[in-house]
Amino acid sequence: AQSVTQPDIHITVSEGASLELRCNYSYGATPYLFWYVQSPGQGLQLLLKYFSGDTLVQGIKGFEAEFKRSQSSFNLRKPSVHWSDAAEYFCAVGAPGNEKLTFGTGTRLTIIP
Amino acid sequence: DSGVTQTPKHLITATGQRVTLRCSPRSGDLSVYWYQQSLDQGLQFLIQYYNGEERAKGNILERFSAQQFPDLHSELNLSSLELGDSALYFCASSVGGAGREGKLFFGSGTQLSVL
Numbered sequence: 367a368q369s370v371t372q373p374d375i376h377i378t379v380s381e382g383a384s385l386e387l388r389c390n391y392s393y394g395a396t397p398y399l400f401w402y403v404q405s406p407g408q409g410l411q412l413l414l415k416y417f418s419g420d421t422l423v424q425g426i427k428g429f430e431a432e433f434k435r436s437q438s439s440f441n442l443r444k445p446s447v448h449w450s451d452a453a454e455y456f457c458a459v460g461a462p463g464n465e466k467l468t469f470g471t472g473t474r475l476t477i478i479p
Numbered sequence: 480d481s482g483v484t485q486t487p488k489h490l491i492t493a494t495g496q497r498v499t500l501r502c503s504p505r506s507g508d509l510s511v512y513w514y515q516q517s518l519d520q521g522l523q524f525l526i527q528y529y530n531g532e533e534r535a536k537g538n539i540l541e542r543f544s545a546q547q548f549p550d551l552h553s554e555l556n557l558s559s560l561e562l563g564d565s566a567l568y569f570c571a572s573s574v575g576g577a578g579r580e581g582k583l584f585f586g587s588g589t590q591l592s593v594l
Contacts, residue, residue: 402585409481409569409585410522456522466512466535467583469522 368393368459372470379447380478387442387473389431389457398460399440400467401431405453413455416440427451452477482506485570485586493594497558500589504551504572510534511553512573512583513545517566528553529575560593567591 369392379385391397398417402410414425421433431442440457454474458467482505492498504511513525515538524537528547539545542560547553557564567590571583 407587409483409571409587410583411481411585412582415582466524466527466537468524469514471521 368397368461368468370457370459370468370470372455372457372473374473375471376474376476378476378478381449382446385442385444385447385451385475387455387457387475389440389442389470390438391440391457391459392438393459393461395461396435398462399431399433400458400460401425401429401440401442402456402458402469403427403453404456404472410456413442447475447477449477449479451475481584481586483570483572483584483586485568485589487589488587489590489592491592491594492560494560494562496560496593497556498560498591500555500557500568500570500591502553502555502570502572502586504553504570505584508572508574508584509551510573510575511547511551512571513539513553513555514569514571515566516569516588520566522569525555557591562593565591565593 371390400415401413404410416423416433454472456472457470460467484503486501509530512527515523525539527535531547542558545555567588569588571585
């Protein structure tokens with residue numbers, strides 16, 4: 367069965383600083399990997415996804431993520447965060463032929479001035 | 480705006496009662512997913528329908544049931560409600576299955592409070 371671990375429950379970053387959110391997955395083959403963002407009172411919005419090919423994927427809002435098979439990781443990065451990036455971030459894993467996405471428990475991002 | 484509509488936005492009810500949550504997917508999307516989000520369990524997949532048929536089942540209790548109608552809207556029925564059922568229930572839709580498409584469009588959720 368597929369699973370996702372987000373080891374950081376809460377991260378606080380200064381505005382303008384760089385950001386890295388960690389995600390580790392468990393799946394027997396090459397998974398499909400996703401990052402979603404949830405703003406307060408809103409549903410989840412897809413930031414980026416990895417299916418195959420280039421292991422560095424670019425997403426919306428200036429985010430990127432790198433798939434590292436050797437580390438079973440798919441960490442989310444942003445070089446300079448903005449106050450509007452404060453939200454909850456979810457990593458998710460899917461698989462070919464599998465109809466559901468399995469989500470991690472989320473990382474809450476707080477931005478300080 | 481994701482294009483997925485969920486009603487009602489908030490629902491307050493008592494233990495033992497039954498409620499129905501409604502979801503209208505994005506135009507053209509055939510798949511509808513239901514997720515439950517709670518503080519202790521995170522985001523849990525409940526069930527998926529594709530073009531009217533149940534396609535995948537997750538951690539859905541026997542007290543819960545769902546269906547997708549010919550016009551593709553879906554309803555999640557929760558019965559014999561318990562305090563622990565209090566959660567945010569999300570509906571999401573996609574063109575095909577998540578395994579192929581990957582991109583889910585989420586509604587803004589229904590906040591259920593069982594008192």
